[in-house]
Amino acid sequence: MREHNAKVQEKVQHFKCFIHNMRNLHKHLRSACIKQPKGMDRLLYCKKLATAIRTRVRLELTRLRKLLRGDELYLARAREAVTNVLECFSGSHDSCKHKSVVCTAHLKGHSTRYLPYGKNVVLSAADKQKLQKVLDKYCGVQQLRDTVQLHNTNRCENMHSRLFSYAPKSMVWKRSFTALCYSATLGASVGRGLSLLQLAGRCGINIEASDPMYRYAMFTQNIARYHSDRKQKHEYKTSRYLSHRKRANRAVLSQSLYKAPSKVSKEHDYGINLGN
Incomplete structure (x- = not known):
């Protein structure tokens, strides 16, 4: 990117990964030394509170990004929504009407079951200051500006995962490293079965539809497509959520x-x- 920018003399804007920022927020919220209410487990309380805050922040930002087109207006509303999270979790919903697009306290079916032990959070001034400090660090003005488009690196990480599983870094200086990278990229693009047939055609191997190799390639292709479609179904996602x-x-x-x-x-x- 730096070489391209120096060559064409254009300003390339760089965005950070939104998902990684949310992971860091969750990790530091869990490690914040806050006191749990009497009769509750501290580790479990901090874990559920961190998960609830991260989920709330993620929903606020994603919904605001869909509603607002301008970046500056989004940044202003996003900052207000983030600073209002702790007040909303404490049971004070006076500002939720103007600052939040997620809070459902104005509805009859409102429930606090998403909070630790299903109750409103009772935080001291010191604990609230610690949590707000973490929110300001990972959801401050500059951090929100770096993730203003809510981009993530999922596709890049999936490609790297497949690439280095086929071509480990220990084989960088081997002659077959380039071919393994090409095979991994082709498999991620068109599928394992079709990539096998295309590579065979490039090598000069003529495969007919009646050959065992062709049937095996199409079998692996159909199996991969079946698992990909199965993982997109609501039943699969529900079972994964319940098991987690x-x-x-x-x-x-x-x-x-x-x-x-x-x-x-x-x-x-x-x-x-x-x-x-």
Whole structure:
């Protein structure tokens, strides 16, 4: 990019990855040393609070980007929405009407189940200052300007993942490295089966539709297309979400009174007596 910019004398605007910025926000929110309410697990509380804040910020920014065309107007509204998140989570919705496009406190079916333990967050002044400091660091004016188009590097990372699985970095100086890179790029573009047939044609191998190699190539192509379509279905995404949620709550459920065998259930037998 620098060489192209110096050659054509044009200003190339560089945007940062929106997804990576949200990941860094979530990581630092989890590590913020805040106090949990009495009777709650601190690690679980911080984890769920960080997830709720990241989800809220992501929804605010993506919806504002769809509603607003101008960058300057988007940046102003986005900054107001980010600074209003902690107040909304604390139960104060006075500014949500003008600053938020996600809050549903004005509706009858409003629920706080997305918050830790399904309750409004009670934060002290010190804890709120720590969380707001993290939000200002990753969702400040400059950070919002760097991610104003909400671009991400998913396609680039997918290509690199496929490329270096076919052609590891240890083979950079090998003669077959260029061919492996071409094969990986072609496989990502047209599919594994069709890329195999095209490479065979380039090498001078004539493959007919009745040959076993052609049938195997089309079989792998159809299998890959089937899995790609299956992963786009709502049922698959729901099952992945439920399995992820089950793994996230595994630490809490391990000592549940209603799970036998459990150390707590052995100490308190009345915890699993559901007959009465």
